[in-house]
Amino acid sequence: MxxxxxxxxxxxxxxxxxxxxxxxxxxxxxGFLGPNGAGKTTTMRILTGYMPPSSGKAMVAGYDVVDxxxxxxxxxxxxxxxxxxxxxxTVYDYLKFMADLRHLPSAEERVDEALEMVHMEDRADGYIAxxxxxxxxxxxxxxxxxxxxxxxxxDEPTIGLDPAQILDVRNLxxxxxxxxxxxxxxxxxxxxxxLCNRVLIINKGRIVAEDxxxxxxxxxxxxxxxxxxxxxxxxxxxxxxxxxxxVAGVLSAKGNSLEIETVPGLxxxxxxxxxxxxxxxxxxxxxxxGMSLEDIFIELTRESPAAPEMAESEDLESFEE
Amino acid sequence: MRNMWTIASREYKHYFGTxxxxxxxxxxxxxxxxxxxxxxxxxxxxxxxxxxxxxxGPLVTLLLFATPAITMRLLADEQRLGTMELLLTAxxxxxxxxxxxxxxxxxxxxxxxxxxxxxxxxxxxxxDPGIDQGxxxxxxxGVILLxxxxxxxxxxxxxxxxxxxxxxxATLGVYLILWLVGLPSQAMGAMGGPLLKYLDLSEQFxxxxxxxxxxxxxxxxFVSLTALALFLGxxxxxxxxxx
Ligand SMILES: Nc1ncnc2c1ncn2[C@@H]1O[C@H](COP(=O)(O)OP(=O)(O)O)[C@@H](O)[C@H]1O
Ligand SMILES: [Mg+2]
Numbered sequence: 001m002x003x004x005x006x007x008x009x010x011x012x013x014x015x016x017x018x019x020x021x022x023x024x025x026x027x028x029x030x031g032f033l034g035p036n037g038a039g040k041t042t043t044m045r046i047l048t049g050y051m052p053p054s055s056g057k058a059m060v061a062g063y064d065v066v067d068x069x070x071x072x073x074x075x076x077x078x079x080x081x082x083x084x085x086x087x088x089x090t091v092y093d094y095l096k097f098m099a100d101l102r103h104l105p106s107a108e109e110r111v112d113e114a115l116e117m118v119h120m121e122d123r124a125d126g127y128i129a130x131x132x133x134x135x136x137x138x139x140x141x142x143x144x145x146x147x148x149x150x151x152x153x154x155d156e157p158t159i160g161l162d163p164a165q166i167l168d169v170r171n172l173x174x175x176x177x178x179x180x181x182x183x184x185x186x187x188x189x190x191x192x193x194x195l196c197n198r199v200l201i202i203n204k205g206r207i208v209a210e211d212x213x214x215x216x217x218x219x220x221x222x223x224x225x226x227x228x229x230x231x232x233x234x235x236x237x238x239x240x241x242x243x244x245x246x247v248a249g250v251l252s253a254k255g256n257s258l259e260i261e262t263v264p265g266l267x268x269x270x271x272x273x274x275x276x277x278x279x280x281x282x283x284x285x286x287x288x289x290g291m292s293l294e295d296i297f298i299e300l301t302r303e304s305p306a307a308p309e310m311a312e313s314e315d316l317e318s319f320e321e
Numbered sequence: 322m323r324n325m326w327t328i329a330s331r332e333y334k335h336y337f338g339t340x341x342x343x344x345x346x347x348x349x350x351x352x353x354x355x356x357x358x359x360x361x362x363x364x365x366x367x368x369x370x371x372x373x374x375x376x377x378g379p380l381v382t383l384l385l386f387a388t389p390a391i392t393m394r395l396l397a398d399e400q401r402l403g404t405m406e407l408l409l410t411a412x413x414x415x416x417x418x419x420x421x422x423x424x425x426x427x428x429x430x431x432x433x434x435x436x437x438x439x440x441x442x443x444x445x446x447x448x449d450p451g452i453d454q455g456x457x458x459x460x461x462x463g464v465i466l467l468x469x470x471x472x473x474x475x476x477x478x479x480x481x482x483x484x485x486x487x488x489x490x491a492t493l494g495v496y497l498i499l500w501l502v503g504l505p506s507q508a509m510g511a512m513g514g515p516l517l518k519y520l521d522l523s524e525q526f527x528x529x530x531x532x533x534x535x536x537x538x539x540x541x542x543f544v545s546l547t548a549l550a551l552f553l554g555x556x557x558x559x560x561x562x563x564x
Binding site for chain 2 (some may be wrong): 045048049050051052073074076078080082084086088097100101102103181260
């Protein structure tokens with residue numbers, strides 16, 4: 001459904017995406033994961049015919065995005081990152097306008113169906129200007145669904161929404177899977193994990209990893225994390241634990257509990273337990289925690305050459321529920 | 322073709338929900354009415370029958386300011402709102418977008434112009450033996466052709482900015498150049514003088530339609546200039562993709 005070969009885009013001297021190659025099969029939800037500025041939007045704009053690549057080739061729904069742009073645009077539903085809407089139109093008029101531009105045979109019915117899919121039937125006659133961010137997102141999604149496209153391209157569909165709205169939009173997207181190919185971008189790992197069959201991690205315009213969420217998680221499971229909780233106030237615990245052989249470092253310490261990272265391949269639980277008890281603490285809890293996709297993501301993007309600019313990874317947390 | 326109408330009708334309807342558009346129309350009609358009234362009174366005092374020129378002359382000048390106020394939003398606002406991305410990823414050809422925008426603005430301008438017909442019709446009632454109807458037809462045909470050009474230039478310039486005020490003044494600037502380009506034609510003599518005169522927008526209107534003459538070469542001029550502006554507007558929209 002989507003076939004991308006060596007896609008490169010330069011904005012003047014600045015290379016936004018560099019020799020990207022990937023594909024997405026029919027019925028698949030492919031996640032495009034990366035920090036801000038990774039090149040997600042640029043790639044999607046090329047795939048939707050908004051702008052041509054500097055070099056490389058992309059086929060969407062069997063058509064070339066440059067040479068057969070109109071054919072591609074007929075078959076793709078696109079929700080841009082900015083959620084472009086006309087504030088002074090009603091929801092219904094807006095969708096009708098977009099349906100007319102697509103020459104849909106029974107435009108009114110299609111608009112009603114799309115509104116139903118995003119649960120906005122009751123707001124059809126309201127002005128877009130008066131809608132909340134979450135509702136606008138849903139109107140944008142309805143717009144992308146009007147023509148039942150074979151390929152759906154959603155650029156950060158949950159950005160800027162509150163947690164309830166995020167869940168709402170995610171459920172919607174999950175419900176769309178099966179019939180169509182979905183390419184979805186996000187900089188939230190858990191979102192990719194929850195929604196996608198396959199995740200493509202992109203950083204600085206390059207693909208750094210490509211796998212199923214489960215496989216990605218397994219890939220870096222060499223390093224383990226252990227969570228420790230003791231009774232009392234846990235004074236001096238950090239120093240004690242850090243000195244145990246096999247402990248690579250203490251990641252966080254909150255009062256009487258802390259999280260430690262182990263040297264890959266070693267199980268330190270026994271020696272940690274012994275050391276803690278011998279030092280006179282009451283050991284309340286000791287358990288392994290797998291590395292989250294967040295950690296893997298940070299790990300993977302850190303390995304890439306431009307790692308020092310990874311300040312964006314901070315807002316990874318800020319959007320988490 | 323169909324997309325062109327879809328876009329044009331959205332724009333046309335949009336003006337009827339926009340206070341600024343009413344204000345522009347209202348101002349034009351009121352100023353035109355004041356000038357009309359002053360001219361009629363003046364003519365009565367001097368005992369001669371005023372012609373339809375007392376409407377056409379001021380109308381053309383007012384259109385130079387009203388048109389860019391109406392057209393400035395057409396493409397600039399799409400860029401401001403980010404909806405350009407929506408239109409350029411919909412199955413719409415770039416020329417359909419540009420011509421559709423033009424048509425929407427043009428039809429709204431024609432609506433305003435249609436209302437101004439009240440003045441010559443009233444004039445026809447009060448002067449004896451009525452106004453020169455041939456001049457009225459040629460004059461209004463010229464006004465319509467001129468408006469087609471002004472609107473097309475407005476749309477083309479609107480594709481260059483996302484700020485409507487910038488569009489307004491840039492459009493006026495282009496009008497000014499075309500309005501005055503024939504001025505040096507006398508000084509230049511045979512060396513390109515006739516060419517400059519031909520290119521002059523005001524000359525094309527005032528020396529033909531305004532005199533009651535329907536001149537084919539003037540019609541060709543207005544239609545070609547409209548097409549050229551729309552073509553350049555399309556190139557400008559298309560070039561956005563390559564930036
Ligand atoms: N129109 C543009 N002009 C110049 N540079 C741009 C433009 N759009 C994006 N970029 C740059 O290209 C890179 C990739 O941006 P983008 O595709 O928007 O990333 P993402 O969507 O992953 O946040 C960034 O460094 C960004 O600054
Ligand atoms: Mg982006």
